[in-house]
Amino acid sequence: MNEAALFTGDSNEAWELPSRGIVGMLCLIVAEATIFLIFVVAYVYYLGKSLAGSTPHDVLSIPIFTTICLLSSSITVHLAVSAVHHGRSMLASIWLVATVLLGTIFISGTAMEWYHLIYRDGLTIQTNLFGTTFYSLVGLHATHVIFGLLMLSFAFLFSLRGHLTTEQSNRMEVLALYWHFVDAVWVVVFLVVYVLGR
Amino acid sequence: MDGTLVEAEEIALRNSALQVLHNWVTTVDHKKIGLMYIGSSLLFLVIAGIEALVMRIQLAIPNNTFVSPQAFNRLFTMHGTTMVFFVGMSILFGFGNYLIPLMIGARDMAFPRLNAFSFWCTFFGGVLLYFSYVGGNGLSGAGSAPDVGWWAYAPLTARPFSPGHSTDYWTLAVLLSGVSSIGSAVNIVTTVVSMRCPGMTLGRMPLLVWLYTVMSMMAFVTVSPLTAAQIMLMLDRYVGSHFFDTQAGGSAVLWMHFFWIFGHPEVYILIMPAFAFANEIIPVFSRKAIFGYPAMVAASVGIGFVSLSVWAHHMFTVGMSAGANTFFVLATLTVAIPTGIKIFNWLATLWGGKIHFTTPMLFAIGFLFQFLLAGLTGVMVGAAPFDWQLSGSYFVVAHFHYVLVGAILFMLFAAFYYWYPKMTGRMANEALGKWHFWLFLIGFHVTFDFMHIPGILGMPRRIYTYEAERGWMVWNLIVSSGALIQAVATLIFVWNLIWSYFKGPLAGPDPWDAWTLEWSTSSPPPEYNFAITPVVESRRPLWDLKHPEDSDSYYE
């Protein structure tokens, strides 16, 4: 058998495949999206089925400010990526820190909301079906935000130390993709929980 | 003098054994991880097989007291859970891990460390599941092994009905297996999308790679819901939420939906790789290219989609609306179209071919025949009125084992014999292989053909014993003896694997005269797979090399 023929075929056409990081992240996003979907379904299915305790209408107020913060962080992270892409490390640090700040405002908003719900309204995960589905859905999202914030902070530290060069732009893109996904999920959660469900 | 020498040798030996162990535990090489997956699932196959045998011994005669009712509940739960999550899923990802990079001319999977993580995750999941036998009141009281069925219906899993930790073991083990499956699936899709060697266009990928890709994509959208449902169940059990708590207005039917949204496509996830193996093995031993490659790809994608929308055929007896029942019956029966296409294409591949009846081919032919029969009983239980009669009876158990054993396990055996030379460098023993095939075939049909009958006579599943007057005894005795024959055949198989590893004749790179890329490497392949990245120009790269006068690349 002439193995050489197999391995030196003259295929001169450029052979470019998508990057591993992006494809992997897209796959993960599909998987995560279905996890969120199940929690959303449970939330909607149990709307108004609680036998006791508070209802969404009694206790939820629409978190407009923090939502605006979170959604605008999608823009800042995008700007950070293109700064990295153009090799402008300083600029990237600024956009990254802006993203982290916006995200932190959002998560503080959630923390305050939960604090009030628990100590003022007495709504916990055990209270009723609303508490169960609300805390798990919003909590699942918050977990994703916190994880994203950690990763973004690491990226920020790297950029401060000058490690965020153009070679890293692919990785930054993967991270930004995740962050856009977290924002997109919030749009759904916001609509289902705070607008339609109330 | 002599003593110290022996001692030194011993130490050297021990060190090298440690070294080998260390190499395996820390490896990120896709072939070693693939083999570890396969090894661990073989181990679990034997354990779950023993559980099946014990159940069949218990059911062989009426009023048997071989095991207690409680132990029986544990047996069928552990058997089902192990078979699906720790045998089926592991073995499939095992073969996938081993073969996919070789078949697409890559050096490794896209994320080697994620790959190792996935394996250890599922392995510890399985260990945890069995560790439950020593928890609680220990082994003789059978510990706190799960006893809620592999479907774990609410509210059986709620604290009041399932005190202690049995359900916690179950849900943690399944969660670990789910995380691992999602990781592996992400890895497979990414590898296929971004690691193919030059010239390996989507239209030239081996069908096995196509089917694994479809299967992995199904895993994202079905295993993740299961993971979500496990998280909910854990919240219910640990922090007192009410997802499936009927006392607080929660719904048991919601769990059923969540479970079967995963559970039904899961059987297709398990059978996709069986199709994949058939797609490689049947053409090679018919000495013909597969018939209708594009139709095969389309049918697989079609099956993937259809299987996502039929889950509630497991819930006809729950009392859904007539509209829902009708929808799910129609959706279920639609799957006959793409599967029909597949069967026709396999037959067309065999047609007029020079068929070589090697052991892998025998298993593949058994698969074709049994898969067809399983499809027929599938159509029966897929029709709601029929299902109302038979749901929860042994007819259903017979039907799904026809698929799980008659199709999936048969194709797994075929895959073992087919790729054994590649993985070990030695041929498996053909004579033992044929003994294995014929005995297993007989045992399978004695068990599962006859199991339909007590089902029709009204024998419910999950009962631990029955009275003599019911008239089920003869059938059960036959069924149980068939299970014994299968056990003997499986022993021959295991013996063959071990014996051939040491004594089998050397295989050489391409013992079957096959045509996909993995056969262009030495057997077993070197650590880096390919010294030079291959370039392919057709669907059968090795065929082109061996038959330049009839190269596929002329036809494309």
Ligand code: HEM
């Ligand atoms: C080859 C010999 C096998 C025998 C003799 C056997 C026998 C049995 C028996 C007696 C049951 C209990 C049925 C009941 O009481 O409801 C059972 C259940 C089950 N088996 Fe098998 N089995 C075999 C192989 C397999 C394989 C290969 C798989 C999957 C890959 C499998 C998957 C299952 C599942 C999912 C259940 C349902 C468990 C439950 O109801 O919770 N079995 N089997």
Ligand SMILES: [Cu+2]
């Ligand atoms: Cu099904």
